[in-house]
Amino acid sequence: MVAIGHSAGGQLAAWAAGRDGLPQHAPGAGPRVAVTAVVSQAGVLALADCAREGVGGTAALDLMGGGPGQLPERYRLADPIAAVPVEAAVLCVHSRADDEVPFAYSERYVAAAVAAGGRASLRETRGDHYTLIDPAAPDWALVVAALPGLAGHR
Numbered sequence: 001m002v003a004i005g006h007s008a009g010g011q012l013a014a015w016a017a018g019r020d021g022l023p024q025h026a027p028g029a030g031p032r033v034a035v036t037a038v039v040s041q042a043g044v045l046a047l048a049d050c051a052r053e054g055v056g057g058t059a060a061l062d063l064m065g066g067g068p069g070q071l072p073e074r075y076r077l078a079d080p081i082a083a084v085p086v087e088a089a090v091l092c093v094h095s096r097a098d099d100e101v102p103f104a105y106s107e108r109y110v111a112a113a114v115a116a117g118g119r120a121s122l123r124e125t126r127g128d129h130y131t132l133i134d135p136a137a138p139d140w141a142l143v144v145a146a147l148p149g150l151a152g153h154r
Contacts, residue, residue, distance in 0.1 A: 002037040010043020018083035037150035038090045041132040045109035047079035085118025092122045100129040
């Protein structure tokens with residue numbers, strides 16, 4: 001199963017790939033379906049940084065119920081970068097021109113995942129935050145073209 005998510009959905013797709021590593025008591029632990037690959041489209045892959053930097057206004061703070069300094073355990077369980085490496089192959093697609101989610105989040109996630117022994121890569125796109133989900137855009141075509149190769153990962 002390939003999980004695909006854009007922006008906040010990219011955080012969820014990457015989080016879903018690491019659910020088998022969650023403690024038994026954690027929300028989402030014990031998944032019944034294994035995610036074998038992830039496509040994160042301009043994903044919020046550094047959730048604690050997002051909260052500290054105010055990316056998306058208060059979205060991360062609202063989701064988590066507070067900041068990473070107040071709720072470190074919640075962030076440890078929900079932040080994709082805190083869960084590397086995951087078994088799934090992770091493809092991050094992101095544009096440096098994205099003015100909503102920093103390109104650096106994907107860069108840092110991939111660097112951390114690879115350093116931890118994971119299979120992660122980053123494909124830079126030329127559009128913006130939304131061309132990744134526009135079926136008429138070349139950035140969307142890049143995602144679609146990557147799917148057959150990712151579907152075979154285990």
